[in-house]
Amino acid sequence: MANSKQNSASVPVYGGDDGYLAVKAVEDKLLNEYLSVYGATMAGYKVEPGEKATWITMKIEFPLTDNQANVNMWSWFIAKVAHPTATKPKVRVSSAAQGCTAYVSWPIWNTVKYMESKNQNGNNFDF
Numbered sequence: 001m002a003n004s005k006q007n008s009a010s011v012p013v014y015g016g017d018d019g020y021l022a023v024k025a026v027e028d029k030l031l032n033e034y035l036s037v038y039g040a041t042m043a044g045y046k047v048e049p050g051e052k053a054t055w056i057t058m059k060i061e062f063p064l065t066d067n068q069a070n071v072n073m074w075s076w077f078i079a080k081v082a083h084p085t086a087t088k089p090k091v092r093v094s095s096a097a098q099g100c101t102a103y104v105s106w107p108i109w110n111t112v113k114y115m116e117s118k119n120q121n122g123n124n125f126d127f
Helices: 016-038 068-082
Strands: 041-049 053-062 090-095 100-109
Touching: 016 068, 053 068, 068 090, 068 100
Parallel strands: none
Antiparallel strands: 041 053, 053 100, 090 100
């Protein structure tokens, strides 16, 4: 049954730089769609360097809604799409003159975390 359903597909394979740019373009397109669907705009960033991490706070404005519960959820989605490395983003929502404003904060650690696999030797790029 599976054999009759198989279709061949041709997909592009990129090098490191071209692949990064291709993936970044797809991520940027998705971010623009999220902002458009939720009627949001990214108003700014605050960067606070610290001893162990740099704290990032992103300001997102939602002029079309007053529902703070929705803005809380939408802001989290937008932050995760805009910055996939954002670990456990914290969202604060406040009322604005028109709509709501959300402040999403997360750390970017100052040192690289290094881990090794316990089950395999070497690095595999097999799927």
